[in-house]
Amino acid sequence: xxxxxxxxxxxxxxxxxxxxxxxxxxxxxxxKSYNKGTVAALSDVSLEVKKGELFGLIGPDGAGKTTLFxxxxxxxxxxxxxxxxxxxxxxxxxKQIRRTVGYMPGKFSLYQDLTVQENLxxxxxxxxxxxxxxxxxxxxxxxxxxPFSDRxxxxxxxxxxxxxxxxxxxxxxxxxLFLDEPTTGVDVVSRREFWEMLQxxxxxGITILVSTPYMEEAVRCDRIALIQNGRILHVDTPxxxxxxxxVNLYAAKAASIYTLLKDLRSWNQxxxxxxxxxxxxxxxxxxxxxxxxxxREYAASRAHAQVVVQTIAPTIExxxxxxATSNTLPYGSGH
Amino acid sequence: MDPVINHQLPSPATADAxxxxxxxxxxxxxxxxxxxxxxxxxxxxxxGFLGANGAGKTTAMxxxxGxxxxxxxxxxxxxxxxxxxxxxxxxxxxxxxxxxSLYDDLTPLENIRFFGGVYGVAERVIKxxxxxxxxxxxxxxxxxxxxxxxxxxxxQKLAFAVALFxxxxxVFLDEPTGGVDPVTRRQxxxxxxxxxxxxxxxxxxxxxxxxxxxxDRVTIMVDGKIEALDTPVHLKHRFHCDNMDxxxxxxxxxxxxxxx
Numbered sequence: 001x002x003x004x005x006x007x008x009x010x011x012x013x014x015x016x017x018x019x020x021x022x023x024x025x026x027x028x029x030x031x032k033s034y035n036k037g038t039v040a041a042l043s044d045v046s047l048e049v050k051k052g053e054l055f056g057l058i059g060p061d062g063a064g065k066t067t068l069f070x071x072x073x074x075x076x077x078x079x080x081x082x083x084x085x086x087x088x089x090x091x092x093x094x095k096q097i098r099r100t101v102g103y104m105p106g107k108f109s110l111y112q113d114l115t116v117q118e119n120l121x122x123x124x125x126x127x128x129x130x131x132x133x134x135x136x137x138x139x140x141x142x143x144x145x146x147p148f149s150d151r152x153x154x155x156x157x158x159x160x161x162x163x164x165x166x167x168x169x170x171x172x173x174x175x176x177l178f179l180d181e182p183t184t185g186v187d188v189v190s191r192r193e194f195w196e197m198l199q200x201x202x203x204x205g206i207t208i209l210v211s212t213p214y215m216e217e218a219v220r221c222d223r224i225a226l227i228q229n230g231r232i233l234h235v236d237t238p239x240x241x242x243x244x245x246x247v248n249l250y251a252a253k254a255a256s257i258y259t260l261l262k263d264l265r266s267w268n269q270x271x272x273x274x275x276x277x278x279x280x281x282x283x284x285x286x287x288x289x290x291x292x293x294x295x296r297e298y299a300a301s302r303a304h305a306q307v308v309v310q311t312i313a314p315t316i317e318x319x320x321x322x323x324a325t326s327n328t329l330p331y332g333s334g335h
Numbered sequence: 336m337d338p339v340i341n342h343q344l345p346s347p348a349t350a351d352a353x354x355x356x357x358x359x360x361x362x363x364x365x366x367x368x369x370x371x372x373x374x375x376x377x378x379x380x381x382x383g384f385l386g387a388n389g390a391g392k393t394t395a396m397x398x399x400x401g402x403x404x405x406x407x408x409x410x411x412x413x414x415x416x417x418x419x420x421x422x423x424x425x426x427x428x429x430x431x432x433x434x435x436s437l438y439d440d441l442t443p444l445e446n447i448r449f450f451g452g453v454y455g456v457a458e459r460v461i462k463x464x465x466x467x468x469x470x471x472x473x474x475x476x477x478x479x480x481x482x483x484x485x486x487x488x489x490x491q492k493l494a495f496a497v498a499l500f501x502x503x504x505x506v507f508l509d510e511p512t513g514g515v516d517p518v519t520r521r522q523x524x525x526x527x528x529x530x531x532x533x534x535x536x537x538x539x540x541x542x543x544x545x546x547x548x549x550x551d552r553v554t555i556m557v558d559g560k561i562e563a564l565d566t567p568v569h570l571k572h573r574f575h576c577d578n579m580d581x582x583x584x585x586x587x588x589x590x591x592x593x594x595x
Contacts, residue, residue: 060516061487157592158388186512188389188544188580189587213514214543216580228516258528274521277578278567279546317517324518 019084024176024207025049030081032067040068041234043230044081049209049223052124054202056221057211058316064230066106067209069180070166072209073103086175086215102174103193104165106181106211116145116164119153120171126174134173135203140169142198149163159190170258177201179210179268183217206277215317226320233323243321245314248287251279252295269294274321281318350412351414353378353398353505355537359408359417361394368394371408375563378504381527381537383547386556386586392540393509395556399538400507401425413504426454432509436494437481443474443493446482447500454501468496488519495526500533506530508539512546524549544580553579555586562586 021028025048030243032042042064057065070076072085074094083090086100110119120142121279124131135142145163148156153164162182169177179198183191195217198208210221218224219238226233226241234241254260261280264273271283292309298309314322354376356378361369369391376382386392397403399412410417410451413427437446445469451461469478472492482490483493491511498506510519524546531537547553547567554564563570563586567579576582 060519061514063516185510185542187542187587188583189387192584215517225586258532259527274518275524275549277545321517324516 005263019087021087022051024047024051024086025055025209026084028074028082030068030078030083031070032064032071032076033080041229042071043076045227045230045232046081047225047232047235051207052202052205053222054198054208054210056218056224057209057226057227058213058215058218058224059211059300062214062229063227065227066180067230068227069103069105069178069209069211071296073101073178077215079220080163087091091146099172100174100233101176101178102169103178104169104180106184108161108165108296109163110153110161110168112301113152115150115152116156116324117149119168123168124171128314129172131171134171137173137201138170140200141170159193162186162190162194163197166194170201175207177206177208178231179208181211183214186235191217207303209296215315215320224316226316226323228324241319242314242316247283248289248291249312249314249318250282250284250291250295250309251276251312252282252299252307252309253279254299254308255306256304260299260302260307262303263299263304264295267298272322272325276317281312337437345495346404349371351378352376353380354382354410354412354538355401356410357408359395359398359410360406361391361403362406367559369398369405372556372559372561374554374564376505376536376538378469379531379534380552381531381539381550383411383550383581384538384540384556385547385553386540387590389592390556390587390590391559392556394537396507396509396540400428400430406412423484426501427504429503429506430500430509431491431494431498431506431511433491433511433513437482437490437497440481442479442481443469443485444478446493447497450497451500458503464500468500488515488522491515492519492523492526495523499530503535505536505538508537510540512541512543520546533585544578544583546578547583555583557586557590558592 025046027047030045033040045064045068057068059065067076071078072083074090074092074097077091085097088096090097111122114122119133141163145160148160153161156164183194186194198210202208220231221238223235223237224241225235230241252260257280261273261275264270264280268282271285273280273282282295284294292311295309296307352375355376357373358371359369360367360371371402372395383391384396394403398405398417399410401417401424412424415423415427417424438449441449447465447468448461469475474493477485482493495511512523515523527537541547550567552564552566553570554561556562565573570582571578574582574585576585
């Protein structure tokens, strides 16, 4: 195998015995830039994933998710910082890491001209195992695509391709599984099925790092990191992240939702106001606890009909929006 | 599950409907990709077009955009017939998708000029409107950088503005916000609302179910057929669901096919 990169001096002197065994993924101050330093993909990213955890990396396109995955799976060299997977240094021990991890890249990466069965056998052979050896691990997933085992991978539907790719990533029973946006562009039904499969794999003791741009999938994870523009905004359990929302959050609606949105944004009491499904989510500048009544009165003064205002619990998306815009609050009134 | 289907049309077919579709079908061999769909869309309406992968959304959209001939049925878009007046349709609609929107190795201004030219907008008008557009998007500093260097969110906002540049009556948006961050996604929807308020008809597909709530009406396609068509409020009420995600799940989980 051609060595894909040269080793860098600053990555050579860290004793691997300093790495705790119950933490299969450690990233320490990772930075990476592209185009001669003009595009910062990752800036000082640190995180730890515990054994058996289902850990979510939540952020939009261009946040740096794939760069982080490629560094951890030894396919890309960081400019700065260090990382260990299953106790191995991603630079010095890349060969061991490649044997112990499973990686499902964001782009479909199987051989389109090989059949389902051939792809599976190919990946098993690469890892020096057979399809039968760890069949129990993939059985539930593989059963769903078995009827198509003679079909070329290129001719499968999106949902079936995703299942085959997962089987191929699992064929050697990896200790750590990396899934880069497995549910992007997949419809709601297939997305739910996929998360249920991940729960089952977690039961088998596999540590999983999964990325997604869909905020509502965050609650399926044990812990999550919110990431944007190459920086980690926050790492915690989903419930603790939403629990840390610092102000009251209100949901408001009226007969004409777009007019209400414009009116609220032009009101100097409003700190932020954005659409959220059928509701508007609103925070106020000075909230003394009577926000509901204030918003209702204001809406009435602007002749809105069928006004409903509630105090609500924030979602991960609310927390993300607040963290991502903590310097410049979104849609402030501009006063 | 009861097949609660509502091919409810908002009013009798009128000549000024933005899109009118009756029993529109597309067959590939024995395969009914689109199976007798009927609806019509009012001017200025935000019409959400949802469905599982492989439900037939793209095929239907291609027929409405004048890119593919139906096998049977009738449809007019901006008053033009989908069989006989495909070129007229193309002149009167705007189109953008997540997959293709702008040329990465042209600058924003070059992209605007290119698409303006393709749609036959006069050179003088292109100049005038480009200035306005760059200003309203706050892209002055980036106007002469390559589009490929812009963040995805800005690219998508610019692509939407370019799709509206020749002042089409209807704009088709195919998953315009895929992968875009939650803040930019909402700014994008602000632009959609603004355009709709000016009377532009919006026909939009999305995988984000919260965005389905922003639509005036929503259709959900399953296996080539329209399984539901109504306002988000009515759909939620009818299926006893709290949100559109649940409604979609209830209808789409029975789907037999998925896309190749």
